[in-house]
Amino acid sequence: MSMLALGPAVMFTPADRPERYAKALERADAVILDLEDAVTPDARPAARDGVRAAWEGRAAGGADGGPLDVARVVVRVNPAGGADHAADLAMLAETGWRTLMLAKAESAAQVDGLVAALGDDVRVVALCETAAGVLAAAELAAHPNVGALMWGAEDLVASMGGSSSRTADGAYRSVVTHARAAVLLAAAAHGAAAWDAVHLDLADEAGLAAEAEDAVALGCAATVCLHPRQVPVVRSAYTPAAEAVERAHRVLAEAEGRHGAFELDGAMVDEVVLAQARAVLRRAEAAGAAAG
Template sequence: MSAPTAAGPLALGPAVMFTPADRPERFAKALDRADAVILDLEDAVTPASRPAARDAVRAAWEGRATGGTDGGPLAADRVVVRVNPAGTPDHAADLAMLAETGWRTLMLAKAESAAQVDGLVAALGEDVRVVALCETAAGILAAPALAAHPHVGALMWGAEDLVASMGGTSSRTADGAYRPVVRHARATVLLAAAAHGTAAWDAVFLDLQDHAGLAAEAEDAVALGCAATVCLHPAQAPVVREAYAPSEEAVARARRVLAAAEGAHGAFELDGTMVDEVVLAQARLTLGRVPAGD
């Protein structure tokens, strides 16, 4: 039996959005558009700009007490801070800055071992929640161990860094489909998350203009049980939300199935199809994705 996470799966989505940590004027705007925001100290920031980015993340925490700057205070329960990979000088500097703040929901870039998560907890305390970003070959293979860690609340995967770590140059074929090894990596992360009761966050969609392609991938993600799809631009957030929300037909069907199950003993037939406990569970999950107020 796998160990439970510290506080269950980290489900902040469905639309979680990266924003560069050196652009504090965007923080509040990003949080207004998305369900949660990732203040990115890694890839979205040049190495020369990372000291300023750390200053901005520190100031964003201080702004919560003073009324906020650059758009207002941020809700701590909707903010994730992506730190640089373990073992790098920037990682150590990130943790030193975070120790001066209360930000404790972190995304670990290029996560590759449970011991790296232990390092975050040792540096910042037992209240740390971690999104382990599996984006290297070693990270994909470590996904089960990462998902089992009691402080890991979500797993995310990344295609481009993964392919680069393998010496490759492209994650997709000419028709836009992921290459087989990338699909395998995604499946590995999703299975590891599900096996250990950890939320699965799907990878970013790089083509900012292709909303249809994003919608198709987000629909596939939610069909497989993902809790979120991570966005790169505010315009992607409503596309992801719509994809994660069940259709009116699916909601009506789920309600009909659950209503028919009242008083039933065991499996039964409805509209020519068999309904058993698995179908009932899927119906409950469908209704659980209905946006609040609908």
């Protein structure tokens, strides 16, 4: 399957709050209707009803809700093997929602289960947020129905018996940084999009911006948000500065008609630098489309 081209600001929305679906989609580049962590177990039947009704009407939020752009909606289902997972799939089989996020993904066989239940057209974001999931990242990314990988810090640490993903200064602990790198590398190696994890501190816009800028530098396609206020921060981080765009155009223009590496402004330009310049221009084009 080709890379899942959504982003750069993808936002979680509780599936038991259907009045928020359309509003969330207006603010973000894509929305994840969350049947898992954002919904208490007792509210999940109602959440499934909301997701089903959103498909049936292609709208949400009652009379005030606008039409949902199906191509920009992802449904996060509960982890494989549980009763909620089975109920999620039974509901989805009655709808046409086929872009799914698999919570706590840990094996290609679990993705096979989604395909068996819903058909070959299922597109999956595999959420690697347990120790087993991180170790299986390459296997998941190689699955033909997986278009993106995301990672998560808090569930990862909990799966290890730990209690905190960050140090006192706010930096990720070393094992969490390793897990992030493992997931991003697996995605890149198999042509899947890499989605960076949520930033839990909603008031820490500087921290979110720094993490999103790092995600961009490493080639991530999206950073996942928890609140609408995080969306403009992420979009800004994924939008190349005017100087970077100008430099990319100049590098590529200077390369026209040349063969091999050359010097520009005292720096060596080779095919790797040209590839980076093209990536800057792709991000600039995507940012323009998102703004429009």
